[in-house]
Amino acid sequence: MTQVIVDRGSWIEEAQRYLVGGVNSPVRAFRAVGREAIVVTKGQGALISDASRRTWIDCIMGWGALILGHAHPGVLRAVRRQTAGGVLFGLTNQAEAALAKAISEAMPSIEQVRFTPSGTEACMTAVRLARACTGRSKVLTFEGCYHGHSDGLLVKRSEGVPEAIAQETIVIPYNDLDALEEAFRRFGEQLACVLLEPVAANMGVVVPEAEFLRRLRELTRRHGVLLMFDEVVTGFRVAYGGAQTRLGVTPDLTVLGKIIGGGFPVGAIGGPRQLMQRLAPEGTVYHAGTFAGHPVAMVAGLTTLQLLQRRAPYERLEALAAQLADGIRDAAQRAGAAVEVNHLGSMLTVFFADQPVRRFQDAQRADPARFARFANGLADHGVLIPPSQFEAMFLSTAHTREHVERIVQAASKVFAQVGG
Numbered sequence: 578m579t580q581v582i583v584d585r586g587s588w589i590e591e592a593q594r595y596l597v598g599g600v601n602s603p604v605r606a607f608r609a610v611g612r613e614a615i616v617v618t619k620g621q622g623a624l625i626s627d628a629s630r631r632t633w634i635d636c637i638m639g640w641g642a643l644i645l646g647h648a649h650p651g652v653l654r655a656v657r658r659q660t661a662g663g664v665l666f667g668l669t670n671q672a673e674a675a676l677a678k679a680i681s682e683a684m685p686s687i688e689q690v691r692f693t694p695s696g697t698e699a700c701m702t703a704v705r706l707a708r709a710c711t712g713r714s715k716v717l718t719f720e721g722c723y724h725g726h727s728d729g730l731l732v733k734r735s736e737g738v739p740e741a742i743a744q745e746t747i748v749i750p751y752n753d754l755d756a757l758e759e760a761f762r763r764f765g766e767q768l769a770c771v772l773l774e775p776v777a778a779n780m781g782v783v784v785p786e787a788e789f790l791r792r793l794r795e796l797t798r799r800h801g802v803l804l805m806f807d808e809v810v811t812g813f814r815v816a817y818g819g820a821q822t823r824l825g826v827t828p829d830l831t832v833l834g835k836i837i838g839g840g841f842p843v844g845a846i847g848g849p850r851q852l853m854q855r856l857a858p859e860g861t862v863y864h865a866g867t868f869a870g871h872p873v874a875m876v877a878g879l880t881t882l883q884l885l886q887r888r889a890p891y892e893r894l895e896a897l898a899a900q901l902a903d904g905i906r907d908a909a910q911r912a913g914a915a916v917e918v919n920h921l922g923s924m925l926t927v928f929f930a931d932q933p934v935r936r937f938q939d940a941q942r943a944d945p946a947r948f949a950r951f952a953n954g955l956a957d958h959g960v961l962i963p964p965s966q967f968e969a970m971f972l973s974t975a976h977t978r979e980h981v982e983r984i985v986q987a988a989s990k991v992f993a994q995v996g997g
């Protein structure tokens with residue numbers, strides 16, 4: 578019989594015994610900051626609680642998926658309505674087309690959409706699609722960007738990736754024009770696609786330089802290479818129409834996830850009909866999935882996009898993030914702590930670095946020990962941030978100016994302990 582465990586110690590023990598590392602995704606183990614994993618029992622608005630009723634202002638927000646905060650009543654209502662009518666059909670459901678239409682209306686580069694159960698699968702399939710469309714095999718990616726855990730997109734980051742697959746992926750530094758030119762000189766005619774996070778969130782937040790994106794678009798066009806934006810994080814986050822509308826660069830294919838599932842598992846590939854029609858059953862690029870276009874994820878995502886469109890919270894979110902970034906910078910300066918705060922939209926990273934962070938190498942030079950003391954100190958003062966300097970903090974519409982003030986107050990106390 579399943580035992581109901583009430584005290585926090587037992588929760589953690591049980592998780593450690595039966596789950597690898599006590600988690601189902603490595604960063605959740607908090608190892609980078611040397612802290613015990615948190616076993617969450619509840620999320621409400623901007624707050625999250627654990628089994629021993631400790632509560633934090635949550636700046637992880639489902640790693641960016643929860644732009645409306647935890648347990649948003651509108652999303653919950655839509656989910657209840659759907660679950661009462663059946664949770665899975667394995668057939669086309671009404672909400673799928675409605676969500677695809679909402680995405681297509683938000684992002685002019687997208688005419689058709691294929692949903693998947695995760696961002697990983699969407700990236701993996703998008704690469705297959707690009708290879709089929711171009712008849713080429715190589716993929717250009719950037720250090721510090723993350724595109725899920727398929728073999729070809731994990732090169733040099735995991736054991737178990739065959740050398741033959743690794744050779745098909747070229748990895749160069751982000752925001753590095755010379756490296757970009759060199760990659761196209763050497764491999765331009767062999768590349769199927771360039772895959773990048775148009776605003777990086779997985780080396781901490783790193784904003785692309787305008788000239789880097791402009792040249793990337795130019796080179797991909799000239800060499801017949803598909804430009805693929807991974808907007809799993811940035812889609813409906815940095816603007817309703819994602820980074821592509823905000824930065825004014827139009828990709829050939831887009832990968833989405835997170836926000837478009839309203840907190841449920843999702844991914845998507847979107848692009849012009851002419852490219853998308855290469856996917857089965859119209860074309861011969863295979864993709865399928867029992868849970869693809871899951872009805873509950875579709876209604877949660879659709880409701881989320883409708884609320885975002887109706888309420889247009891982006892200016893307010895941006896102002897909150899600016900308040901947070903400025904507050905943290907001031908607090909660090911007062912304590913004599915050298916930090917670089919990168920932010921765009923409602924995503925933000927505090928790097929313990931004394932030089933601007935423009936690429937992964939810069940992020941790697943930031944001090945992990947001081948970051949760990951900062952993250953742990955904040956947690957002790959009731960603020961939960963991602964337990965790694967290579968992640969982004971996320972704000973949601975449930976966060977208020979008061980929450981941000983509390984985060985800044987906590988940061989002020991902690992900087993004094995972390996030191997300069």
Ligand SMILES: Cc1ncc(COP(=O)(O)O)c(C=O)c1O
Pocket residue numbers: 640694695696697698700723724725726774778779807808809810834835843844
């Ligand atoms: C930019 C980016 N792409 C792809 C993925 C993979 O998405 P998923 O975790 O849904 O497989 C992530 C996950 O964090 C991501 O941040």
